[in-house]
Amino acid sequence: MKDIYEYVDKMELNKQLKLDEIPDLDLYMDQVIQLFENKFGILKRDEEEKVLTKTMINNYAKGKLFFPIENKKYSKNHLMLIAMIYQMKGALSINDVRMTLDALNKMITEENFDLTKLYESYVDIANDRMQQLKVEMKQLTTEVEDHTSAYDSKRADYLKQLLLVASFVNMSNYYRRAAEKIVDAIERNEK
Template sequence: MIDENQLIELIKELCLGDKVELEDIPDLNLYMDQVTNFIDEKLSNLKRNDNDKILTKTMINNYTKQGLLMPSNNKKYSKQHIILMILVYYLKQVLSLDDIKLLFEPVLKDMSNIEDDVISLDDIYSIFLELKDNETEDFENFISSNIRSIKEKTIEIEKETQDLAQLFLIVIMLVAQANAQKRLAEKIIDAHFKNKDI
């Protein structure tokens, strides 16, 4: 039988270990190597494999060319740059860079002038962290409910293969949920951010 508590603990591990608080982000300008080291250290538990990279110099240069980041100031990056890089990291797990740009453009109007933003980057990031925390609790409830359902539906399967069948169904359920959420995010971007003069 699948141990529901083990999965809940795994969720907590995943969600608690990737939190970079606003006050943890240096409020001084850093060189590119310092930025990549900082983000790699703070988000290292998000790596699936040890040799995976969270952020590289090439990524930073590409994000700047695509307008997702404002250019560096004398090859130094500010706290705002780092916040954007962290947000881009999370968003690109689900969205294309083109969609992220569409999402950022009307809210972060002029990357070089944060004064005219619809909502400040600090506020966006703080709210993001709060929503992420809320999502953890909701996700635990979702998992518990669906594990009970999966266990009921697999009760007739032979004991030797029951765990494997349950794990397979859990993965399928998670992928279905992730796909639904991704599609909804894309629909919102298409309906409200694409080809809009905001």
């Protein structure tokens, strides 16, 4: 626990696929998988974990999380959507992700909506929130240390870790529930 500040500074939780990292050429599935593995591989907990697989992409397509591909190739718009799906699926059900992206997919296909500006906003906001998260994590760590300062020093580190894990999970649940309420509102508005 002594190195939590160093850990927070070195975290790479907010890996985002930036627009300049997305090729202007359409990609085959294997190329998409390689692009995501190269970008997000550092976030894996272990070597067996996969960032993206053919099965995942096929399930996203079958589940209509993104509009149909053409000639077995994925466009820049597909890659932006898959990047958003990759981030959302960690907190939301696949059905909630589909509901969230359904109107956007229709806008892209039916209204020729340019996804680029929205995606840039998405990445910018994510980067800003990561900076805020680092500040909040340092504040939480200080608060946890204050609460555990009276404990037996031999178990204090474990108790700090326990409180940090419980607090992070609690905050994650708050954000997930808020996101689910917004998904429910999207669903009501679409009906």
